[in-house]
Amino acid sequence: AQTVTQSQPEMSVQEAETVTLSCTYDTSESNYYLFWYKQPPSRQMILVIRQEAYKQQNATENRFSVNFQKAAKSFSLKISDSQLGDTAMYFCAFMKPPFQAGTALIFGKGTTLSVSS
Amino acid sequence: GAVVSQHPSRVICKSGTSVKIECRSLDFQATTMFWYRQFPKQSLMLMATSNEGSKATYEQGVEKDKFLINHASLTLSTLTVTSAHPEDSSFYICSASRLAGRYNEQFFGPGTRLTVL
Numbered sequence: 001a002q003t004v005t006q007s008q009p010e011m012s013v014q015e016a017e018t019v020t021l022s023c024t025y026d027t028s029e030s031n032y033y034l035f036w037y038k039q040p041p042s043r044q045m046i047l048v049i050r051q052e053a054y055k056q057q058n059a060t061e062n063r064f065s066v067n068f069q070k071a072a073k074s075f076s077l078k079i080s081d082s083q084l085g086d087t088a089m090y091f092c093a094f095m096k097p098p099f100q101a102g103t104a105l106i107f108g109k110g111t112t113l114s115v116s117s
Numbered sequence: 118g119a120v121v122s123q124h125p126s127r128v129i130c131k132s133g134t135s136v137k138i139e140c141r142s143l144d145f146q147a148t149t150m151f152w153y154r155q156f157p158k159q160s161l162m163l164m165a166t167s168n169e170g171s172k173a174t175y176e177q178g179v180e181k182d183k184f185l186i187n188h189a190s191l192t193l194s195t196l197t198v199t200s201a202h203p204e205d206s207s208f209y210i211c212s213a214s215r216l217a218g219r220y221n222e223q224f225f226g227p228g229t230r231l232t233v234l
Contacts, residue, residue, distance in 0.1 A: 033220055043208065045161075045225035052219070091160060099220035102149025102168060107160045 002027045004094050006108035013082045013115055020067075021077045021111050023092030029053075033095040034068070034075045035105065040088040048090070051075065079113075087115045118144050121213045123226035130201055131234055138196045138229045140211030146191035147213035148221065152184075155208045155228075167194050201233045 153161040167173040173186035
């Protein structure tokens with residue numbers, strides 16, 4: 001069975017600083033998708049970034065980037081130039097094949113990130 | 118695009134009554150919808166997966182007679198909590214999936230907070 005582990009329950013960072021959230025996972029699949037979701041105090045889930053395991057290049061979305069280490073089964077999220085609006089719970093998630101069917105996401109336990117001024 | 122709504126956003130009911138929560142994909146047809154339950158400061162727990170016109174698939178440990186799911190159309194799924202009790206109080210989130218390139222992307226509703234007195 002696939003598992004997703006986030007080992008940092010809480011983290012804090014100052015505005016404008018950089019922070020890295022960790023995620024490891026366990027799977028025997030060769031191709032899969034990995035995601036980072038953000039859940040702010042409104043509790044609306046927002047997709048931050050996704051990575052297909054087949055692709056070597058690390059995904060980047062503006063201030064958000066990932067460090068995908070397939071062999072180590074590690075998928076960390078780096079947030080650069082942190083902003084107050086980044087305060088949220090962040091979930092790492094995994095999707096196994098088949099991708100075209102209604103395959104559910106497997107979520108980690110989450111990391112609560114607090115950004116202070 | 119790809120907006121998912123939930124109604125109601127919050128509901129308070131008396132113990133023993135039934136509550137229905139609606140999940141709608143507003144601008145796309147969803148191949149599959151998912152229902153999650155989330156306790157405070159915890160991760161999303163998948164309850165069931167539903168496809169239009171067929172019976173929902175429930176996760177192990179989820180009582181299908183208590184949590185009735187109906188997926189009547191490609192844009193509407195409903196979760197009915199029958200004979201609700203205080204332990205059913207929680208935050209319920211739905212997501213709707215749509216094929217986006219190589220995988221089915223999930224779009225989340227804003228959630229429903231259920232309080233059972």
